[in-house]
Amino acid sequence: MTELILRDALRPEDRSHLERILRASGAFREEEVSVGLELADETLNPRPDTDYLWVLADRGGDLLGFACYGLVPMTEGTFDLYWIAVVPEARGSNVATRLDEAVTEAVRKRGGRWVLAETSSTEPYAAARRFYAKRGYCLVERIPDFYRDGDDRVTFGKRV
Numbered sequence: 005m006t007e008l009i010l011r012d013a014l015r016p017e018d019r020s021h022l023e024r025i026l027r028a029s030g031a032f033r034e035e036e037v038s039v040g041l042e043l044a045d046e047t048l049n050p051r052p053d054t055d056y057l058w059v060l061a062d063r064g065g066d067l068l069g070f071a072c073y074g075l076v077p078m079t080e081g082t083f084d085l086y087w088i089a090v091v092p093e094a095r096g097s098n099v100a101t102r103l104d105e106a107v108t109e110a111v112r113k114r115g116g117r118w119v120l121a122e123t124s125s126t127e128p129y130a131a132a133r134r135f136y137a138k139r140g141y142c143l144v145e146r147i148p149d150f151y152r153d154g155d156d157r158v159t160f161g162k163r164v
């Protein structure tokens with residue numbers, strides 16, 4: 005089987021793969037898919053202040069998953085993990101673990117101190133919450149009814 009490679013340079017041909025991964029996730033609403041693709045578009049056509057960072061899990065040109073993260077403005081070394089997603093058929097085979105390890109290592113190299121991941125308290129995000137807990141993230145904040153009534157924002161954090 006072709007080896008899985010992790011790379012950090014986003015290419016124009018990755019966009020359609022990112023769209024497929026976001027749509028297949030089962031977790032993201034249409035609005036969220038659009039926001040994810042906007043981050044990709046901005047990275048491919050950056051403004052002077054664009055600093056989205058990526059890790060792409062590439063198997064022979066086919067993306068199995070990705071992570072997108074970046075420094076939180078006005079912080080010293082606090083990074084937000086904006087997205088981490090793996091195609092359903094590749095889940096449970098450590099792809100997300102490898103993506104998270106790569107993000108953590110890159111953050112460490114940049115002198116980062118925190119990686120934060122915000123997610124929802126609802127059922128479609130249960131896998132993500134279990135994943136963060138397994139990967140050594142702690143629940144650092146919970147805001148009731150943040151996204152809408154009955155949908156809390158939960159923030160997981162990992163000290164680097």
Ligand SMILES: CC(C)(COP(=O)(O)OP(=O)(O)OC[C@H]1O[C@@H](n2cnc3c(N)ncnc32)[C@H](O)[C@@H]1OP(=O)(O)O)[C@@H](O)C(=O)NCCC(=O)NCCS
Nearest residue numbers: 031087088089090095096097098099100101131132135138
């Ligand atoms: C969350 C997600 C990225 C995990 O991807 P994955 O490649 O299956 O994760 P891994 O195979 O690396 O699993 C890492 C650990 O988490 C556990 N885990 C992952 N998904 C799980 C699930 N659904 N239920 C229970 N445990 C789970 C694994 O068992 C593994 O634990 P182990 O090391 O003890 O074996 C994937 O489920 C996903 O893409 N979800 C939809 C998108 C999403 O919600 N992203 C987060 C918000 S941006």
